Amino acid sequence: MVFSRRRSETAPEPVPWVEAERFVVSTAERETAALRKPVVGPLAVRVPKPVAGVSHFHPAALITQPDPQARAYLLHEARDPDRLVCSIEPVDDERFRVLTPGRRELGQVYRTPQAKRAIQHAWCVRQPGHPAVVARYHWAKGSPKDILERGKDAARRETGRLADSVMSLGLAEGGDQHNPRRAAKPVLWRADDEVVLEARVSDGEWTYTPKAPWLDHRLAHAMALLRHRKA
Numbered sequence: 001m002v003f004s005r006r007r008s009e010t011a012p013e014p015v016p017w018v019e020a021e022r023f024v025v026s027t028a029e030r031e032t033a034a035l036r037k038p039v040v041g042p043l044a045v046r047v048p049k050p051v052a053g054v055s056h057f058h059p060a061a062l063i064t065q066p067d068p069q070a071r072a073y074l075l076h077e078a079r080d081p082d083r084l085v086c087s088i089e090p091v092d093d094e095r096f097r098v099l100t101p102g103r104r105e106l107g108q109v110y111r112t113p114q115a116k117r118a119i120q121h122a123w124c125v126r127q128p129g130h131p132a133v134v135a136r137y138h139w140a141k142g143s144p145k146d147i148l149e150r151g152k153d154a155a156r157r158e159t160g161r162l163a164d165s166v167m168s169l170g171l172a173e174g175g176d177q178h179n180p181r182r183a184a185k186p187v188l189w190r191a192d193d194e195v196v197l198e199a200r201v202s203d204g205e206w207t208y209t210p211k212a213p214w215l216d217h218r219l220a221h222a223m224a225l226l227r228h229r230k231a
Helices: 144-167 217-229
Strands: 024-031 039-051 054-064 073-077 084-090 095-099 105-111 123-126 187-191 194-202 205-210
Touching: 024 205, 024 217, 039 217, 073 217, 084 217, 095 217, 105 217, 123 217, 194 217, 205 217
Parallel strands: none
Antiparallel strands: 024 039, 024 054, 039 054, 054 073, 073 084, 084 095, 095 105, 105 123, 187 194, 194 205
């Protein structure tokens, strides 16, 4: 894959992908309240940096999909687009493996069945030598019986909350009915009880923050990309 080395004068400077401690997967390069639409560039893993009321999204890893019909992706260093960071390849309909440039498997990103209601989010990560990284609801701990009972209670509370939301729809000033992402709850992925990865909506984008020092950030980039592309 060949990337153009020409850049607009306003494009944010690229940063090393290993420094993407807080990142988004986006085409946005620059956003401000004065702009009706963001300035956009190629899809990339980007590091958001607000400066004087302007949100700059610095590219760290450029993302390409060589075959639009295949759910496989390549990530190249934004500072050196000829250098591969990793590749993402499907294993089956629900699993993807993340590979180094030398084809060593870093781990897998996979999707659990939606029927598993103890799971807050379907996408999970497996990194060799560590427990599965899963976004479980806070009540999904203890024995299966405990989880079931707490799950029923949580479902009842959620039903009541949704009913209240429907009743008040359009009545409260400042309600954001057109951009539900602004009200999206943060997601925490854990390995057992250790928080490994956090995602929350910030600067209009899902923003990811790796928390565990052992997590290979390329696995986090892969999961964020698969969420973004709804693979």
